[in-house]
Amino acid sequence: MSILVIAEHDNLSIKTATLNALGAAAQIGGEVDVLVAGSGCAAAGQAAGAIPGVKKVLVADAPLYGGQLAENLAALVVGIASGYTHILAAATSNGKNVMPRIAALLDVAQVSEIIAVKSPDTFVRPIYAGAALATVQCKDTVKVITVRTTGFDAVSAGGGSAAVESVAAGADPELSALVGREIVKSNRPELAAARIVVSGGRGMGSGENFKILEPLADKLGAALGASRAAVDAGYVSNDLQVGQTGKVVAPELYIAVGISGAIQHLAGMQDSGVIVAINKDEEAPIFQVADYGIVGDLFLVVPELVKELG
Amino acid sequence: MVPVKRVVDYNVKVRVKADGTGVETANVKMSMNPFDEIALEEAVRLKEAGTATEIIAVSCGLATSQETLRTALAIGADRAILVETGVELQPLAVAKLLRAVAQKENPGLVLLGKQAIDDDCNQTGQMFAALMGWAQGTFASKVKVEGDKVSVTREVDGGLETVSLKLPAAITVDLRLNEPRYVTLPNIMKAKKKPLEVLKPDALGVDVAPRLVTLRVEEPPKRKAGVKVPDAKTLVEKLKNEAKVIQ
Numbered sequence: 001m002s003i004l005v006i007a008e009h010d011n012l013s014i015k016t017a018t019l020n021a022l023g024a025a026a027q028i029g030g031e032v033d034v035l036v037a038g039s040g041c042a043a044a045g046q047a048a049g050a051i052p053g054v055k056k057v058l059v060a061d062a063p064l065y066g067g068q069l070a071e072n073l074a075a076l077v078v079g080i081a082s083g084y085t086h087i088l089a090a091a092t093s094n095g096k097n098v099m100p101r102i103a104a105l106l107d108v109a110q111v112s113e114i115i116a117v118k119s120p121d122t123f124v125r126p127i128y129a130g131a132a133l134a135t136v137q138c139k140d141t142v143k144v145i146t147v148r149t150t151g152f153d154a155v156s157a158g159g160g161s162a163a164v165e166s167v168a169a170g171a172d173p174e175l176s177a178l179v180g181r182e183i184v185k186s187n188r189p190e191l192a193a194a195r196i197v198v199s200g201g202r203g204m205g206s207g208e209n210f211k212i213l214e215p216l217a218d219k220l221g222a223a224l225g226a227s228r229a230a231v232d233a234g235y236v237s238n239d240l241q242v243g244q245t246g247k248v249v250a251p252e253l254y255i256a257v258g259i260s261g262a263i264q265h266l267a268g269m270q271d272s273g274v275i276v277a278i279n280k281d282e283e284a285p286i287f288q289v290a291d292y293g294i295v296g297d298l299f300l301v302v303p304e305l306v307k308e309l310g
Numbered sequence: 311m312v313p314v315k316r317v318v319d320y321n322v323k324v325r326v327k328a329d330g331t332g333v334e335t336a337n338v339k340m341s342m343n344p345f346d347e348i349a350l351e352e353a354v355r356l357k358e359a360g361t362a363t364e365i366i367a368v369s370c371g372l373a374t375s376q377e378t379l380r381t382a383l384a385i386g387a388d389r390a391i392l393v394e395t396g397v398e399l400q401p402l403a404v405a406k407l408l409r410a411v412a413q414k415e416n417p418g419l420v421l422l423g424k425q426a427i428d429d430d431c432n433q434t435g436q437m438f439a440a441l442m443g444w445a446q447g448t449f450a451s452k453v454k455v456e457g458d459k460v461s462v463t464r465e466v467d468g469g470l471e472t473v474s475l476k477l478p479a480a481i482t483v484d485l486r487l488n489e490p491r492y493v494t495l496p497n498i499m500k501a502k503k504k505p506l507e508v509l510k511p512d513a514l515g516v517d518v519a520p521r522l523v524t525l526r527v528e529e530p531p532k533r534k535a536g537v538k539v540p541d542a543k544t545l546v547e548k549l550k551n552e553a554k555v556i557q
Contacts, residue, residue, distance in 0.1 A: 100436035109521035175445035183468040291536035304542035
């Protein structure tokens, strides 16, 4: 077995999600190479080389990879794919964007968002918003896989010394161009990797009211999240959405405030360690999955909670 | 061109079959995949704005998908194509069928839902774009056609990203692109008279054999409901001393 893991990075360091994907690669077994494609990404290549268990890092450093455009990346990966039995990436928005394109170009299936490895060709993945788990066997010669980060422990980021090689850039397909990014800046931990998440739902009532969650998140060192209803209503930006079609999180502690608990939301957080629900409706489905629930007015309970945390 | 999929309605509580071969779909309400509805709505708006001239809805699967196509026609598609097969279709096979249809129809833009809410794969649009050699704009929250290019604002992990794609292109849509309209009775009546063509994978020269074998489908481990606590003070005590998740 020979596995290629496509790294997600910011040119300087490797994202935690990739360390989770490497966790899945370790369970599949065999030699693991990492591809770092970007523009000015030498430092990220070095960082990948320090990950224990990585045999070789391939660095493709060229302007056409700066935007992480799927068209350019997929063409590059297909060019270096021969010899690999598995191609993996974390199921982040980047991974979900590029991996099916790679699979189709290789004429193979993709296995999306695996949460467990049963054998090198058999994997478990959630379907129907996590209402069922399917065990699937992939018959193709190359297995293209996206890895749900909550399903696998991250490997450690330092201590290894893999060879770092550069690979030549491919031709630019000239199909697409990055125009701009509006990345939400935050001093809080990254939602997908946070130890504690405080999420608000429709019950927050407005974007202004959402701010009462901030002191609570500050006290706990938590990331902020939201239900789809809160994002659709415009209370907060889309990058906070937790659920079937948003981010999937599994923090040690998840505090759901004013969230009723539709199955689509539960799909994104039900693997959390401890779930706390604060909701004025005692019949809200969120209480069926919560370890601790408070039935009450969130506008009273949340400030009290901040006070009690000292 | 807008591909649409017939799926178990998003409000249905899905049950796993006792024999572990799949989920119960008999006597269950079926609907158009919600993301496909958003894709179709966007196409109708592009036509209303004079940007698009014709909308073709395409579905791949059982004959019952004709119902879904009739809904698409009622929402505003001009004609429909069903690629009918009883074979379990996986995303790569669907992408190949869509390629065969696109090669006949030469659409200027293909709008798809970003994922189907049944298999949650999130693959077909990207695979279709790859097979066509087209640009792809996934998870779109804004679409603007500008001459021979289309500008797509994408919902990504950190926020938003805008890409400019050469046309023709494939765009997969996210939740916040638009709010689909309700189907009206006069439009349902009109939809019955719109053309619906039925094709077969063999006639399109596409091998649709599944690449993945589902060995087993099971229920996930269930969380148990915990306890209700009376106030914030008790909650903090429990989180510190019982659950030990805060200090």
